[in-house]
Amino acid sequence: MNYWFLVAAVLMGLTVFLHVFGGGPEIHVPIQASALSDELRAISAVLWHAVTVILVVFTFGYVWAVAVRRAAAASVVVLMAITQVGFAGVFLFYGFAILGSPWPMPQWVIFCVIPAVSLMGMRRAGVRDAMFEEA
Secondary structure (H helix, E strand, O other): OOHHHHHHHHHHHHHHHHHHHHHHHHHHHHHHOOOOOHHHHHHHHHHHHHHHHHHHHHHHHHHHHHHOOHHHHHHHHHHHHHHHHHHHHHHHHHHHHHHOOOOOOOHHHHHHHHHHHHHHHHHHHOHHHHHOOOO
């Protein structure tokens, strides 16, 4: 069993929990209760729930990576890691550009930590070599 992938799955599951039960009341609910136009509230709801879907899928993706071997997990783990690093970049960019600091939106931290943990799992599993094996 690859414990690094298991840790990544647990961290991603915790991220889902924090997103739904922490961010929902703090961000999603106030936006939905605001005087913004119906269109803006609708697109906000779609984006909020789309992120929720992505986080849930990533949780199961890491669980799946625990269950399979080497090359089968490689592409999925790399895709999830790249996506999360992209999320981290967006949080950092807007944190600095609009808020002057990355700390009001610290989500970038978890979106750096989980890919680092999962890449350690790939290293542990020898996935780098398996990725370049001939089919």
